[in-house]
Amino acid sequence: MPSVAVFLGARDAKRSLFKEQVEQLGSAIANSGVELVYGGSNTGLMRDLADAALAQGGIVRGVTISALANKETPHLGLTELFCVETMHERKAKMAEMADAFIVYPGGIGTLEEFFEVYTWARLGFHTKPIGLLNIDGYYDSLLALLDRSVEEGFMDQAGRDLLICEAQAQTLLMRLKLS
Numbered sequence: 403m404p405s406v407a408v409f410l411g412a413r414d415a416k417r418s419l420f421k422e423q424v425e426q427l428g429s430a431i432a433n434s435g436v437e438l439v440y441g442g443s444n445t446g447l448m449r450d451l452a453d454a455a456l457a458q459g460g461i462v463r464g465v466t467i468s469a470l471a472n473k474e475t476p477h478l479g480l481t482e483l484f485c486v487e488t489m490h491e492r493k494a495k496m497a498e499m500a501d502a503f504i505v506y507p508g509g510i511g512t513l514e515e516f517f518e519v520y521t522w523a524r525l526g527f528h529t530k531p532i533g534l535l536n537i538d539g540y541y542d543s544l545l546a547l548l549d550r551s552v553e554e555g556f557m558d559q560a561g562r563d564l565l566i567c568e569a570q571a572q573t574l575l576m577r578l579k580l581s
Contacts, residue, residue, distance in 0.1 A: 403461065404580045405437035407500035408451060409515040411508035412443040412474045420447065420507060423537050425454040427506065427571040432460025434572075436580045439499045441492065442466035442484070444477035447506070452477050465495045493518055502531045502578045507540040524561045533566040533574045541567065 408427070415421060424447045431438045432455040441448055442464025452462050456479060465484045466476045476483055486492050493515055497503075505516040522528050534541045545567060551557040568574035 403435060403437050404501045405439050405463075405499055406431060406502045406504055406575075406578065406580055407439040407496040408504045408506055409508065409512045409519075410440070410447050410451060410506035411512055412441065412448045413446040413509070415447060415507070419538060421450055423535075423571070424451045424506060427451060427504070427535065428454025428456075428460070429458050430571040430575055431455050432458035434575050434580060436575065437461040437463065439463050439465070439496050441474070441496075442476055442480065443470075443474035444479075445474055447508075448474070449477060451506075452480060456480070463499060465492045465499075467492050497522070497528065497530075500530060502533065502580055504533045504535055504574065504578070505541075506535050507537055513544075520564065523564050524557075531566055531578045532564060533568065533578050535571060535574055536567050536569050538569075 428451040438455045438460055440451060443449060455462050461481045463482045464477055464480045465486060468485050468487060484495055486495055497519060503519050520532055523532060548562055552559055552562050566577045568577060
């Protein structure tokens, strides 16, 4: 069964649009027969994603960090929950378990996870597809920055082309060739 790691925050978004869309993503992943890998939290958008996938009978594996247990309560209803010691171990475990990556709108932790797997892909450490779920233009500024990086010669177009960007979960899953 193919798997996708989703990077997203453990906080609730201010606008209900992001909760609705993350629930659609979780449902789409499960209904596509794709296993969900995520940060293992039972808070915020992470919880909403996992619960939506589980409600559709999906397989959901979480990777939590023991030091964050008081901030991100682990989701105890998952198919499987791994507990590691550090953020680096969490990212490495998620990357090992995933066949592809989806970056959902989020904060600096989400961006840090994104840039790490993006850098690894650019350096040839993996060939797994990376998708940005660009809900309501959330990642437009980031994409413009990456385009500027190509224009200024800091990155080549091949590096920029590694990213798959879509506004709809089902379309992104199809482009990642997971469903």
